[in-house]
Amino acid sequence: MKNKILIFIIALFTIGQAKAQIGQFPEMDVPDHTPMMNSTWEAIDKMMYKVTVEGNKKVYTPTYPPVLKALENKEVELPGYLVPLNSGRTHSTFMLSVLPVMQCMFCGSNGIPPMVEIFMKNGSIKFTEEPIKVKGKMKFNPEPLKGNAEIQIIDAVLIK
Secondary structure, rough: OHHHHHHHHHHHHHHHHHHHOOOOHHHHHHOOOOOOHHHHHHHOOOOOOEEEEEEEEEEEEEEEHHHHOOOOOOOOEEEEEEEEOOOOOOOOOOEEEOOOOOOOOOOOOOOOEEEEEEEOOOOOOOOOOOEEEEEEEEOOOOHHHHHOOOEEEOOOOOOO
């Protein structure tokens, strides 16, 4: 799972570099995407990592500040952009980002934007480049070092 996310981030970086070059030519009419930040995203964005060393290896363990911890096991609504984890037209598990999949994930002054893993309650969502909004219960992955995202929304439903 981590390998898929790493490959995806590298691909986004490459696409972002191409988009940055397009940005040099305003006549191409490339849209300006506005992030989907809300108070829930702002809380998610506060998650940090504690770095420890085990042998010769650095271990990054997520730490959740009180404002984020208060959302654990609560129902939340998140707007954002669908980021597929697998190929295909429909997705029942995917990442949700405050930026579109085609925008460089490393652009801007704050590095990689926050993302969460979404698990749909029933069925799946057809891929779209347009923003979506989901509602579901926020969970923290108890073993993120074994794969999957640190923050997850389970039993998610699409809000129209």
